[in-house]
Amino acid sequence: MALPMTEDERALADSVAAFARRSAPIAQTRIQFDALSAGTGPDPVWDAVVRQGLHNMHLPEAVGGSECGLPALAVVVEQLGMAMFPGPYLPTVLASAVAATASNGADGLLVAFDGGATGALVAGNRLTARPAAGGWEVKGTSDPSLGLPGAERVLVRAALADTPGGDLWFWLDRAEFDGPGTTAKVTPCEALDPTRSVGRLELAGHPIPHDRALAGVDPARVDLIVTSLLGAEASGIAAWCVETAVDYVRTRHQFGRPVGSFQAVQHKAALMLVRSEIACAAVWDAARAADDASDQQRLVAAQAALTAAPAGVDQALDCISMLGGIGFTWEHDAHLYWRRAVAVASAVGTEDAWSTRLGEAALHTQRDFSFIDEDTLPQLRARVAAVLDDVLALPDDEIATEGWAPTRGGARRARLAAEGLAAPHYPLPYGQDAGAVEQAVIADEFTRRGLDQPNTGIAEWVLPTLITHGTVEQRDRFVSATLRGELIWCQLFSEPGAGSDLAGLSTKARRVDGGWVLTGQKVWNSQAREADWGVCLARTDADAPKHKGLTYFLIEMASPGVDVRPLQQATGVWEFNEVFLDEVFVPDDCVVAGPGDGWRLAVTTLSNERLKMGTAKFGHGAAATVRQLLDGGEYGATRDEVVRVLGRNTARELSVGAMNLKTVLHRLHGTEDATGSATSVQKVFHAIAQREGSDALIRLLGPLGLVGSPEQPYVQDYLGVPAVLIGGGTIEIQLNVIAQRVLGLPR
Incomplete structure (x- = not known):
């Protein structure tokens, strides 16, 4: 999963990746380390960036830019991060993107950036401004800042000494750092990442005239831009590390077999992919919040800082360990990605500070993951609203059950099922055949009325299988009744001797007149005590390969020979069960599809989930x-x-x-x-x-x-x-x- 969402964004990403390979191969970058880290000398790579129009794509059209937005800019940064693109690109677009948020005073600065001026952003808290004749005086020494040595324009934040919480945003021209007696100085630092310059800004009562000040810079939006773009580069680093490590272990041999065949290596590679995709999702969510309210921006800015930036560091170190000794050499590029990842995470700020900020924000605000508005699908919305208003007038007479089992019956549930709203994603006549947008509109109408959408428990997985593979009689018998809350289901798949190896189950089914007789033991069955019916996998052909000798049965839980025994867990409560099947008869009309089709149907059952709309409900650690x-x-x-x-x-x-x-x-x-x-x-x-x-x-x-x-x-x-x-x-x-x-x- 990369940042691009649309075909246009994917085309942009491909174009930028090709540009980076062509204009700045890493072998060429290595030759220029000294000049790049000092910010000195001519930069043909930056000239290529300007010719390509990547430097101003996010700037307002009024100053010559393309006004493409933060998500597209993040796509570019991610691709350049993946390519270890050198020089002032990221520091420059950080400065220009922040400057573009000002309500006044930034036009001259933005025109310079549109013309190809390089830039840097100095936004720490170590500079102090006081009012002075004609403007302000600023003093202090900044934190190390990316791209500062060599930057032609520098956007600076200073704290107003006499205004708690107040900021002064202004910009400096590189010419101010030259000459005797200057009160502004840039001191280069030895950069951890040798492909970019790093330096400190020293101001000794430096005068800032009124026309250099920017007004209306929103701190929440600044944080969003900074963490989105730095996070996007970390996401690109993380993606490169996965690809590089996996390519290596796929072909590298040890002990007579590919290193990638060892389970420990496979698990580390898989966790690297997990980390990469989570980082990417965090950055994507932050970038798309560019037009959201400030409270939403504060949430996702902190999220990107906490998730994406550290991921790059961890990913690069894991990549080096997967590569082994070769990855720890100066000649391999992995250490360059590691260095840059550490630099990016350092520029973002400390995890403790960001976790505090996100925690305070989360006390009062929740992330809005909606992708529709009140005008989306108005006819559907009106139709659903009318039904739900009628439902609210009906008695709330559902019958509660124990444990995790869903409630039973009730007038409201019956009406919702009749209208196809108990499971709107199901096809007609059981649901509305609702796609993602339709489901979101329906869910919104439920939320507006404080109504919970019906939950069928284990049947969330069972019913799609019956709808797809069951007979007409099976669908007529089970689907609508379950949606009305008249039937509760359990799943009889797991066994004590099989565990996660579902195909290794040993429950047997033998053919008899009119049906099958099942014998075996199932375990970890939630809702089995409350269930009316269960879906059960049993082996019907002992001679077939283990995935092919299974059959999918529907078992009435009140049948003779079914013995449900609650399992007490370490929590002290009973949420699961073990189920013993002792010569349980199952008629032929309760076999789904046919003998031997069980594995295919089980995969369908386990893969069916109602579409998630962005919410994440954690059962633990919420x-x-x-x-x-x-x-x-x-x-x-x-x-x-x-x-x-x-x-x-x-x-x-x-x-x-x-x-x-x-x-x-x-x-x-x-x-x-x-x-x-x-x-x-x-x-x-x-x-x-x-x-x-x-x-x-x-x-x-x-x-x-x-x-x-x-x-x-x-x-x-x-x-x-x-x-x-x-x-x-x-x-x-x-x-x-x-x-x-x-x-x-x-x-």
Whole structure:
């Protein structure tokens, strides 16, 4: 998953990648390290950038730019980051993009940038401005800043000494740094990344006239631009590292076999892909927020800083370790990406500071992942609204069940099912055959009325299989009744001896007159106690290969020989069950498709999920749980520590939400990845994020962690984490899938 969403953005990315390869091959960059890191000498690469029009594509049309927007600029930066593009490009577009947000005073500066002037952004908190005759005087020494030595225009932020929280934004011309007695000086630093200059700005009471000041620069928008573009470069670095490491281990041999065939290597490569795609989603969400309200921009700016920037560093180090000794040599390019990744993360700022900022923002704001507005599909909206208004007038008489099972029946549920709104993504006559936009409009109308969309539990996976592969009689018998809440389902797939190896199951089915008799044991079956029916895989042909001898049965859970026994977990509660099948008769009309089709149908069942619209509901380590702890005030840590955990846990949820929405939009644009990598990545990261979030939560408790009753939500949150690490296939199995099916590593 890369930043481009549309075909135009993909064409732009391809064009920029080709330009980078042609104009700045890394072998050529290596020869110019000294000049690049000092910011000196003629720069033919920058001249090529200007001729290509990449320097001003984001600037307003009024000053000669193309006004393409932050998302397109981020696409360019990501591609140039992937190519280790040298010189002042990123520092310049950072400065010019921030300058373009000013409401007044930036025209002359933007004209210079449009004409090809190089730039740098100095936006730390070490410079102080005081009013003076004709303007201001500024003093102080800045933090090290990218691209400062050699920059022709420098955009600077200084704190107003007598105005708490106030800023002065102004710009400097390189000519001001020259000559005797100047009060402005640029001191070069030895750059970690040898492909760019780094320096400090020293101002000793330097005069800033009124016409050099910029007005209306919004701090939230500045943060958004900076973290989006630096994050985009980190995303490009992360993508290069995955590609480089995977290419190497695919062909490198050790112990007589490809290194990439070893499971430990495969898992590391798969986790690198997960990290890369999560970073990319975070940057994409930040860049698309350029026109959002400030509170939304604060959320996603911090998200990009916390997710994308550190990912580049971790990714580059993992790449070097995958390459082995060759990756740790000066001759290999991996260390250049590592150096740049560290430089980018350093320029973004500290993770503690950003987690605090995101935590404070998340106390009051949630990310808006909607991609529709109130005028989208007005006829559908009006039709759904009328039905839901009628539903609200009906009695709320659904019957609650225990555990995770959905509620039963009720007048509201029956009306929703009749109108195709219980599962609108299903085809007619069961649903509305709703695509992504239609589903979003329907969900919005539910939300407006405070109504929850119906949940059918395990049937979310079962019913699509019956609709696709079942007989007319099976569909008529089960689908509508389930949507009305009259039937609850469970899934009888897992077995004690098979675990994640679903095809290794041993439950047997033998042919008898009129049907089949099943014998075996299933385990980890949620909702089995409440279920009326279960879908069961059993082996009907012992001589066939293990994937081909399976059949998909529908079992009535009240049948003789079905014994459901609750399993008490480490949490102390019973959420799963084991199910014993002792000579259970299943008639022929409860076989779906035909004997031997079980594996194909099971894959269909496990892959069916209702389209996610960006929201990410974590069962463990959720930001909402951290907010609850903060509100209760019983934590053993300091408030600042809790807020930082809230920030980090929010970042994880925002990452999943961004990936969900990006997947939906790819589907709308017809640019969905054929490998299905997004689904596998989301499953892995969803589990890892909950583990890390819940672990961070429990470390805040102090003495409160001594209380282990089921009513204590925080310890219970942590004790329940194994359910997400194991359920639906362990993380390790998912990593195998990513490594072998997505990355193409050898088995």
